[in-house]
Amino acid sequence: MSDTIISAKHLDFYYGxxxxxKDICLDIPEHxxxxxxxxxxxxxxxxxxxxxxxxxxxxxxxxTGSLSYRGExxxxxxxxVTKLRKSIGMVFQKPNPFPMSIYDxxxxxxxxxxxxxxxxxxxxxxxxLRDAAIWDEVKDRLKKNALGLSGGQQQRLCIARxxxxxxxxxxxxxxxxxxxxxxTSKIEDLAMELKKAYTIVIVTHNMQQAVRISDKTAFFLLGxxxxxxxxEKMFSQPTDKRTEDYITGRFG
Amino acid sequence: MKRKMYEIVGRILLYGxxxxxxxxxxxxxxYIIIMGVGGISWSFLTxxxxxxxxxxxxxxxxxxxxxxIAVSLLISxxxxxxxxxxxxxxxxxxxxxxxxxxxSETLAGIPSIIYALVGVIIFCTALKLxxxxxxxxxTLVIMILPTIIRSTQESLKTVPQSYREGALxxxxxxxxxxxxxxxxSSVDGIVTGCILAVGRVIGxxxxxxxxxxxxxxxxxxxxxxxxxxxxxxxxxxxxxxAKENADFSTAFSIATVLLILTVIINFSAGFLGKKLKRx
Amino acid sequence: MQLLFTLCGLAAVGFVLLxxxxxVISGIPAIQKIGLFNFLFGETWAASQDQYGIxxxxxxxxxxxxGAVVIGVPIGFFTAVFLAKVAPKxxxxxIxxxISLLAGIPSVVYGLVxxxxxxxxxxxxxxxxxxxxxxxxxxxxxxxxxPSIISLSETALVAVPxxxxxxxxxxxxxxLETYFRICAPAAKSGIAAAVVLGIGRAIGEAMxxxxxxxxxxxxxxxxRSVRFLTTGISIELNYSQDGSLQRQALFSxxxxxxxxxxxxxxxxxxxxxxxxxx
Numbered sequence: 001m002s003d004t005i006i007s008a009k010h011l012d013f014y015y016g017x018x019x020x021x022k023d024i025c026l027d028i029p030e031h032x033x034x035x036x037x038x039x040x041x042x043x044x045x046x047x048x049x050x051x052x053x054x055x056x057x058x059x060x061x062x063x064t065g066s067l068s069y070r071g072e073x074x075x076x077x078x079x080x081v082t083k084l085r086k087s088i089g090m091v092f093q094k095p096n097p098f099p100m101s102i103y104d105x106x107x108x109x110x111x112x113x114x115x116x117x118x119x120x121x122x123x124x125x126x127x128x129l130r131d132a133a134i135w136d137e138v139k140d141r142l143k144k145n146a147l148g149l150s151g152g153q154q155q156r157l158c159i160a161r162x163x164x165x166x167x168x169x170x171x172x173x174x175x176x177x178x179x180x181x182x183x184t185s186k187i188e189d190l191a192m193e194l195k196k197a198y199t200i201v202i203v204t205h206n207m208q209q210a211v212r213i214s215d216k217t218a219f220f221l222l223g224x225x226x227x228x229x230x231x232e233k234m235f236s237q238p239t240d241k242r243t244e245d246y247i248t249g250r251f252g
Numbered sequence: 253m254k255r256k257m258y259e260i261v262g263r264i265l266l267y268g269x270x271x272x273x274x275x276x277x278x279x280x281x282x283y284i285i286i287m288g289v290g291g292i293s294w295s296f297l298t299x300x301x302x303x304x305x306x307x308x309x310x311x312x313x314x315x316x317x318x319x320x321i322a323v324s325l326l327i328s329x330x331x332x333x334x335x336x337x338x339x340x341x342x343x344x345x346x347x348x349x350x351x352x353x354x355x356s357e358t359l360a361g362i363p364s365i366i367y368a369l370v371g372v373i374i375f376c377t378a379l380k381l382x383x384x385x386x387x388x389x390x391t392l393v394i395m396i397l398p399t400i401i402r403s404t405q406e407s408l409k410t411v412p413q414s415y416r417e418g419a420l421x422x423x424x425x426x427x428x429x430x431x432x433x434x435x436x437s438s439v440d441g442i443v444t445g446c447i448l449a450v451g452r453v454i455g456x457x458x459x460x461x462x463x464x465x466x467x468x469x470x471x472x473x474x475x476x477x478x479x480x481x482x483x484x485x486x487x488x489x490x491x492x493x494a495k496e497n498a499d500f501s502t503a504f505s506i507a508t509v510l511l512i513l514t515v516i517i518n519f520s521a522g523f524l525g526k527k528l529k530r531x
Numbered sequence: 532m533q534l535l536f537t538l539c540g541l542a543a544v545g546f547v548l549l550x551x552x553x554x555v556i557s558g559i560p561a562i563q564k565i566g567l568f569n570f571l572f573g574e575t576w577a578a579s580q581d582q583y584g585i586x587x588x589x590x591x592x593x594x595x596x597x598g599a600v601v602i603g604v605p606i607g608f609f610t611a612v613f614l615a616k617v618a619p620k621x622x623x624x625x626i627x628x629x630i631s632l633l634a635g636i637p638s639v640v641y642g643l644v645x646x647x648x649x650x651x652x653x654x655x656x657x658x659x660x661x662x663x664x665x666x667x668x669x670x671x672x673x674x675x676x677x678p679s680i681i682s683l684s685e686t687a688l689v690a691v692p693x694x695x696x697x698x699x700x701x702x703x704x705x706x707l708e709t710y711f712r713i714c715a716p717a718a719k720s721g722i723a724a725a726v727v728l729g730i731g732r733a734i735g736e737a738m739x740x741x742x743x744x745x746x747x748x749x750x751x752x753x754x755r756s757v758r759f760l761t762t763g764i765s766i767e768l769n770y771s772q773d774g775s776l777q778r779q780a781l782f783s784x785x786x787x788x789x790x791x792x793x794x795x796x797x798x799x800x801x802x803x804x805x806x807x808x809x
Contacts, residue, residue, distance in 0.1 A: 052701060086703035096694035099717050109702040112712070114254065158698070165702055255705070262707040266617055269609035273681070274626060276674060277633050280644055287647075334539025342533050343540070352540045354800075355547040361796040362550070362789070363735020365761045369785040372768065373553050394546045401543065427532040455637035457738045462768050487639045487738075494643050495742060504647075507640045514635040522628060 002029040005169065005199050006051060010065040013043075013050055015058065020046045022223045023065070028216070033191060033200045035214035035231065037207060039246070042220040044203045048171050050074070051201065052088040053081050069169075086113060089167035093174040095154035097146035097161070102129075102138050105146045105157060109165035124164050132160035133190050152183025159190065163198075170194065172202040176209065188213050207247055211235055219243045281511065288508030291501050297509075300470045308502050310509070312470045313489040316385055319473060320460065320485055321453050323389035324396060325446060331393070332400030333435075333442060339401075340408040341430055360398035364458040367395050371463035384482045385471070388464030392456065396449035403448065407441020408434065444524045451517040454510065457487035466492050486510055551789075558786030561779035570783060576748035576758070578767065583780040585787065588763040591751040592791075595665060595740070595759055596733040599672035603733075604726055606673070607680030608715075611722075614681070615688035616710050627682075634678035642742030645671040650743055657754060663745030665757045671739050676729035683728060687721020688714055720806040727799045734791060737761035760788045 006028040013021035021043045028034050036044035049055045050067060053074065067074045074084065086109075097105050106125045115121060125142070129135040134156040138149070146157055155175060162170060172191070176184040191200055191213055204210055210217050211231060218228040219240075227234060227243045238244045291308075299309030335352060343349045371391030381387040411434050419429040435442075465482035468489060473481060484492055486506055494503035562570050565583050573584015610630075614623045649670060654662030691714045699709040715722070737759075745756025746766050758766065763784050771778035 054697065054701060057697070057700070082703045082705055084703075085701055090701035092694065092697060092701075094694060096692070096698045098695055098698065098713055108699070108712070109704075112699075112702060112704045112708055161698070161702065255708075259705060259707055262711065265605075265609045266613045266707075269606045270613040270618075270626070272606055273610045273630070273677060276677075277629055280633070280636070280641075280674075283644060283648065284640065331539050331542050334536050335543050338533075338536035338540040342536050348540070351544050355543040357800065358547050358793070358796060359543065361731055361792060361799070363731075363737065363761065363792060365735065365737040365764050366550070366554070366785055366789055366792070368737075368768070369764060369782060370550050370553060373557050373782070374549070377773065378553075394550070397543060397546065451635055455635065457637065457639045458765060461738075462765070487637050490637075490639050490643060491738065491742070494639075494646060500643075500647055503643050507643055510637050510640055514632060514637070518628065518632055518635050522631070 002031055004028065005030040006067070006069050006201075008047075008065070008067045011047075011050070011067050012064045013046060013055070014062040016060045020223050021050070024225045026218060026225055026228055028199065028201060030199050031195055031197075032215040033195050033202060033213050034216040034218065035210035036201065036203045036218050036220060037205075037210050037246075038220035038226075040205075041222075043223040044218075044220045045173055046223075047220065048173055048201060048203050051169070051171060052085050052090055053079075054090065056081065086165050087167055088169040088171060089162035089165060090171040090173065091155070091158050091162055091175045094178050095151055095158055097149070097154050097157050099145065099147055101143045102146045102149070102157060103142040106161050106164045109161060113165060128160040128164040129157075131163050131194070132156045133186065133193075134160060150183075152179050152186060155179060155183065155187060156190065159187070163194075167198065169199045169201065172200065174203050174205060177205060184209075207235075219246065221246070284504060284507045284511055287501065288504030288506070291505030292508060296505060301468050308499075310486065310489060310506060312468055313484055313486045313506070315473070316464070316471065316483045317454060317485040319385055319471075319481075320389045320392065320464065321450055323386065324392040324453055325449060327390070328393040328397045328400055328449065329442075329446060332397050332445065333404050335397075336401050336404035336408055337430060337435075340405055341426070341434065356398040356401050359394060360402070362395075364395065364456055367391055368459045368462040370394075371459055376463055382480075382482070383463060383465045384480065385464045386481070388460045388485075391459050391463050392453055395456070395459065396452050399449045399452060400442075400445040403441050403445030404438065407438035407444075410441075411437050440524050440527055444521050447517055447521045447524065451514065451521070454485075454513055454517070455487065457485075457491055460485050461488050461491065464488070468492065486513075554782070554786050554789050557779065557782035559783075561776060561783040562786075564776060565780065565783075570780075571787075574750065576763070578771070578777045578780075581776065583776070583783075585760070585763065585784055587748050587750045588758055588760045588784065589787070591665065591757040592734055592760040592788075594751045595668050595672060595744075595757075596730055598665070598669035599676055599733045600726065600730060602669065603673035603676045603680055603729060607677050607725070607729075608684055608722065610677075611681045611684035611688060612710050612715070615685045616706075616714065627685075630678050630681055633674075634682070638675065638736060638739040639742070641671055641675055642739035645739065645743040659754055661745065661756065663743060663756050664754050665744065665751050666753045668740040668744040668757070668759070669753075671743055672733045672736060675736060675739060676732050679732060680725045680729045683725035684718070684722045687718035687725070690721070691717045720802055724799060724802045724806070727795060727802060731792060731795045731799065734795065735761060735788070737765045741765055760784055760791070764788070 004027040008024045008026045011021060011024040036048060038044045055061050063075050103125055106128050107121045110121060110124050129138060134153060137153060149157060176187050194200060214231045217231040217234045219226045221242055227238060227240045235247055238247060296309055298311055300312045301308050339349055339352060371387060375381050375387040375390050376383055415433050416429060419433045466488055467483040471481040471483045490503050490506040493499045569584060572586050574586050575582045575584050576587060614626060645667060649667050650662035653667055695713050695717055696709050699713045740759055741762045744762060746758050746762055747756040748758040749755045751757050764781050767781055771781060
């Protein structure tokens with residue numbers, strides 16, 4: 001059994017008057033892929049975004065309860081959010097490379113965190129692109145604009161960019177939903193590979209994907225965590241009726 | 253440590269520059285009003301300057317301004333709306349469209365002192381209009397044309413294609429369709445263009461100083477005397493009092509009047525613009 | 532009907548041609564008489580001695596515009612970033628119309644305030660015999676180009692996709708780092724257009740600087756009285772005899788200024804076109 005890396009205890013989250021997450025208790029284990037599933041608006045993305053505090057960007061949000069990363073409170077008042085986000089990287093739904101060269105995209109994070117030496121940046125860029133399984137495709141055009149890549153390549157570039165700051169946890173917010181099946185399977189393979197070194201939390205609409213790649217699955221419904229456990233067990237013998245209805249496709 | 257400095261310096265720059273901009277703005281507006289508001293009275297606005305009585309009035313300048321606005325709009329409004337209708341509804345030749353759009357952009361970018369020269373060369377000298385309000389107004393027609401073309405064009409583009417198809421489908425001719433469907437639904441944009449054009453005319457000084465004259469006397473606007481009417485608009489009058497008479501209090505009073513007009517124009521253009529966006 | 536509308540469109544093209552042709556026709560004779568080199572590079576402009584060299588005017592316009600850009604662009608840029616990204620909506624909604632008011636104020640009003648506040652202040656602070664100077668003109672121009680720089684840059688910054696910002700923040704960049712390193716570069720063509728537009732405004736302004744620059748055709752120096760290309764025309768236009776060499780020389784200045792402006796506009800169109808294609 002792996003150690004818990006992120007732990008939510010009685011976590012509530014509000015957008016203004018909307019109670020978006022209700023009393024969530026969830027321990028995410030290290031070096032695993034944890035999938036968050038559920039119908040649209042169930043709170044799975046909101047939960048993902050509380051982990052690296054991306055929800056801070058929205059005005060009028062409020063958090064109560066406890067959410068910790070390696071034992072330290074994520075919402076502690078003296079928490080350095082930039083350091084937190086350096087440890088907890090994120091890949092978004094739509095590929096969002098910056099409108100600059102492939103090299104600069106990957107180097108952006110390290111540069112932001114103070115790495116200036118050219119040789120070191122070169123190393124980081126190459127290693128990150130290799131880890132994201134895109135090096136061979138882009139090594140001859142590192143100085144070209146990243147927006148010229150295909151959608152699947154852009155998303156792997158975004159993964160490389162996230163890896164370049166050497167995170168501990170990687171959050172993937174429906175990161176394959178905008179891609180074709182071939183690109184999707186490449187990224188799934190990549191995730192399986194990456195979990196050796198990182199802890200991965202994915203939000204997905206696609207239940208087959210959850211089954212294929214995740215170790216643990218959490219099922220959210222209307223802001224509540226209905227069921228959480230080993231993926232295999234949850235999809236073969238769910239304990240809650242609502243989970244069963246969802247995974248057998250009766251709603252959602 | 254370095255990142256902290258970045259943060260602090262960045263914040264100082266953002267707040268400092270915004271503060272400076274807002275401060276400047278408040279200072280300029282406040283200064284104008286404080287210096288100028290005392291000189292504004294009923295007789296200031298409704299009489300002309302009298303050397304005998306030693307009183308100052310800007311009625312001639314107001315009348316001249318209104319005259320210039322009326323004449324220049326009267327000509328450039330149909331021209332501008334027509335050009336915009338051509339560009340959005342009729343034009344098929346891409347090259348010609350590009351030429352018209354390029355011409356309109358060029359006209360918008362030419363500084364007013366060049367218009368002043370052109371006015372002097374073409375209207376005052378070549379067409380023998382002399383230095384008159386008419387020559388000034390005609391020069392301004394060219395200057396405000398792009399403003400009217402652009403805002404008409406923008407609002408024509410927002411008219412849904414389905415309206416046009418609907419009208420054509422009912423068997424109306426193209427011009428009938430434009431007149432009954434397209435133009436009425438883009439009236440907001442045309443009016444906004446006119447307001448902006450009026451703003452440009454009110455604010456213009458260089459052109460009028462050299463093509464319309466600087467006289468502060470009351471002009472006769474009856475049709476047969478029109479070709480002889482010459483005089484200062486509000487901005488030219490301001491320049492006249494400030495630079496030639498060194499009568500700053502009158503200049504600031506005129507500046508206050510101009511400021512109020514600018515506020516009214518900006519407000520109504522903004523209001524209509526918002527309405528335009530919503531529809 | 533179509534013919535009528537076509538004619539309206541043609542009118543705009545016709546006006547541009549008319550302006551160009553008349554400026555060229557009236558601008559050429561003086562240059563022929565004076566000689567192109569003597570005209571452009573002559574250091575003395577003195578109508579009384581029939582000397583018409585516009586180098587001081589050209590340099591003053593270039594320095595004056597550059598100075599206004601150096602002061603106005605950073606202030607405008609940071610204000611735009613503040614309005615687009617930092618300011619609470621309510622604050623931005625108050626400042627924005629106020630800045631468009633600044634854009635709408637007639638240039639003679641700027642000249643007036645410059646004349647009554649800035650010129651005496653410069654005289655006293657710098658201990659000058661007179662405050663009418665290139666420096667005064669630069670400051671007035673910087674204030675005058677501020678609104679267009681702010682509003683164009685702000686529009687460009689607002690148009691930067693939110694996804695870029697999110698990605699940068701998720702990598703652990705601070706908000707400020709994100710604004711300056713991601714948003715500003717992503718909006719660079721819009722900001723460049725704002726700067727070029729500002730240059731066009733500054734180089735074309737006449738009345739406001741006529742009231743604060745002193746209008747003596749000296750070679751440019753910050754604290755001296757100077758004459759710009761624009762004021763070179765305006766200051767003598769009312770006093771020159773029709774058909775005289777002096778008046779013809781003014782038309783030649785107009786031609787030079789027109790060429791400057793056309794170059795700037797062409798550059799602006801190029802930037803905007805590139806922006807559209809992206």
